[in-house]
Amino acid sequence: MSQQLSPFTKDQLLPQEERLEIQRSKQELLLGIPKETQHQEKRIVLTPDAVAALTAHGHRILMEKGAGNGSNFTDSQYNEAGAELTSDRSKVFSCPTILKVAPPSLEEIELIKPQSVLISALQIKTRNKIYFEKLAAKKVTALAFEFIQDDSGNYPAVSALSEISGIASILIASELLSSGANRTGQLFGNITGVPPVDVVIMGAGVVGEFAARTALGLGANVKVFDNSITKLRNLQDKVSQQLYTSTLQPKYLLKALRRCDVVVGALSGSNRAPVVVTKTMVENMKQGSVIMDISIDMGGCFETSEVTTHDKPTFEKYGVTHYCVPNIPSRYSKTASISLSNIFTPYLLNIAEDGGIEHAIRMDKGLKCGIYMYHGIITNKSVGSWYNLPYSDVNLLIF
Numbered sequence: 001m002s003q004q005l006s007p008f009t010k011d012q013l014l015p016q017e018e019r020l021e022i023q024r025s026k027q028e029l030l031l032g033i034p035k036e037t038q039h040q041e042k043r044i045v046l047t048p049d050a051v052a053a054l055t056a057h058g059h060r061i062l063m064e065k066g067a068g069n070g071s072n073f074t075d076s077q078y079n080e081a082g083a084e085l086t087s088d089r090s091k092v093f094s095c096p097t098i099l100k101v102a103p104p105s106l107e108e109i110e111l112i113k114p115q116s117v118l119i120s121a122l123q124i125k126t127r128n129k130i131y132f133e134k135l136a137a138k139k140v141t142a143l144a145f146e147f148i149q150d151d152s153g154n155y156p157a158v159s160a161l162s163e164i165s166g167i168a169s170i171l172i173a174s175e176l177l178s179s180g181a182n183r184t185g186q187l188f189g190n191i192t193g194v195p196p197v198d199v200v201i202m203g204a205g206v207v208g209e210f211a212a213r214t215a216l217g218l219g220a221n222v223k224v225f226d227n228s229i230t231k232l233r234n235l236q237d238k239v240s241q242q243l244y245t246s247t248l249q250p251k252y253l254l255k256a257l258r259r260c261d262v263v264v265g266a267l268s269g270s271n272r273a274p275v276v277v278t279k280t281m282v283e284n285m286k287q288g289s290v291i292m293d294i295s296i297d298m299g300g301c302f303e304t305s306e307v308t309t310h311d312k313p314t315f316e317k318y319g320v321t322h323y324c325v326p327n328i329p330s331r332y333s334k335t336a337s338i339s340l341s342n343i344f345t346p347y348l349l350n351i352a353e354d355g356g357i358e359h360a361i362r363m364d365k366g367l368k369c370g371i372y373m374y375h376g377i378i379t380n381k382s383v384g385s386w387y388n389l390p391y392s393d394v395n396l397l398i399f
Contacts, residue, residue: 166210190219
């Protein structure tokens with residue numbers, strides 16, 4: 001009699017240990033949202049609709065009165081959404097989780113309770129060593145939203161704000177051409193019988209893509225320069241239109257700058273933006289033309305650039321109008337706030353479902369990328385290298 005073959009191996013027939021799911025208990029969050037004090041920062045991290053969604057899930061939100069005014073959200077809207085309002089800043093900063101757009105000032109760090117969780121931007125180039133030392137002394141766990149990655153490895157918060165910056169760069173340039181102090185009286189738009197406005201965009205990333213989309217939509221002639229052929233090809237595909245594209249060769253760039261009415265600088269680098277437009281190149285540009293240096297927060301890609309503010313956004317040099325405001329999305333604070341809020345709300349709900357930030361960063365690798373300080377220990381290599389501070393790999397601290 002032939003032996004019947006078993007569909008199982010000998011090892012599979014032996015008793016196996018039972019694998020149980022790690023128990024996760026939902027945590028109710030107490031979030032503190034203070035009023036932004038950084039110069040010209042008008043955005044807020046959660047809209048009233050987002051607050052309503054969070055409070056409906058049983059979370060508490062303590063807000064400083066007037067926190068949403070810069071984005072045209074009133075205290076009554078937040079109150080109706082379920083937020084608790086107070087005039088006491090110290091009470092807001094005593095919450096176990098602090099939500100901000102701009103990083104806290106040194107005075108605000110003094111108000112934060114030990115072992116708190118801070119979720120905000122980091123703006124690494126504008127910080128100093130004392131900032132990290134003060135956070136470390138409080139054993140804070142700090143998360144920078146510009147470092148958070150999605151499943152595709154992209155940075156959703158950076159991309160959202162870059163989209164705004166790209167669109168805004170063309171809209172602001174059109175205003176400066178028509179009504180600026182050094183105006184040429186030109187109108188964006190393909191008017192019959194009138195030569196269109198010429199726009200040069202340096203950088204084929206998210207800012208460059210949305211600047212190109214907007215300029216093309218307004219009927220401009222657009223030329224895009226970038227040293228990445230892949231980025232240029234992707235931009236061509238995304239705008240579904242044939243564009244003049246080129247690598248950053250001085251000969252072709254100089255020719256394009258001489259003819260253009262608007263040039264948008266949206267280049268980035270590892271430490272600072274590369275300076276690709278020299279003073280001589282700016283001198284050869286048309287009188288009344290406009291430079292939009294979107295890379296100014298990383299040093300700028302024009303040799304003639306100087307940081308400006310929303311109060312006085314432009315200056316003239318060699319007959320060319322320069323716009324070098326580092327925080328363009330704050331000009332469109334309501335749109336930027338809604339965009340950030342759409343990103344934050346799902347993350348906050350997931351953090352609560354996972355049982356708090358400690359469990360959430362174990363489950364979500366993209367969220368873990370946002371951690372630059374864990375219980376007072378710096379976990380971001382860029383921060384450690386930039387400020388010559390000791391740092392540890394976050395994966396060695398979180399098991």
